[in-house]
Amino acid sequence: MTALIISILLLILAGIGKAIMDTLQFHFPVSIFSKYWKNKWLDPSISWRNKYKNNDPLQGEAFPGSTTIFVFVTDCWHFAQFVFLRSILAVVVVFPLSGALSLLGSIPLCLKLIIAYVGLSAIFGLTFTLFYSKLLKK
Secondary structure, three states: OHHHHHHHHHHHHHHHHHHHHHHHHHHHHHEHHHHHOOOOOOOHHHHHHHHEHHHOHHHOEOOOOOOOOOHHHOOHHHHHHHHHHHHHHHHHHHHHHHOHHHHHOOOOHHHHHHHHHHHHHHHHHHHHHHHHHHHOEO
C-alpha cells in the first residue's frame, strides 16, 4: 500500500512539474511567476541563457554539464522538467511494487492494466489541470 501512495504522490509531483513548465513557456505574463519579471531563474525570455558562460551561447557552457546533465539547475523550466520526468520514471519503478493490480481481484490482466492506466492518468491530469488552469495564474 505504501508503494501505491508513493506512486500517487509522484504523479501529483509530475503534474505540478508539467504545469510549471507549460505555464512558464506559454503563460508567463499572466502567471504567478510574472511578478518576477526579468528574474534570471524564472523569466523564460532570459533564463535559458543561464546555461552559457556570461549568458552568451557563443562562449559555451557556464560550467561542465550546464547544457546537458546539469541543465536542471540553470533555470526553473529545466528544473520543472527534471521533476516531471524523474517523477514519471519513478512511478514506472514503484507502481509495480504496490500490488495495486491484485486489489482488483480476478478480472483479466488486460482490464486491470486499463483500469490502472485510467486511474493513474486521471491523477496526473487532474493535478496538471488544477495547477495549470487555476493555481499558477495570477
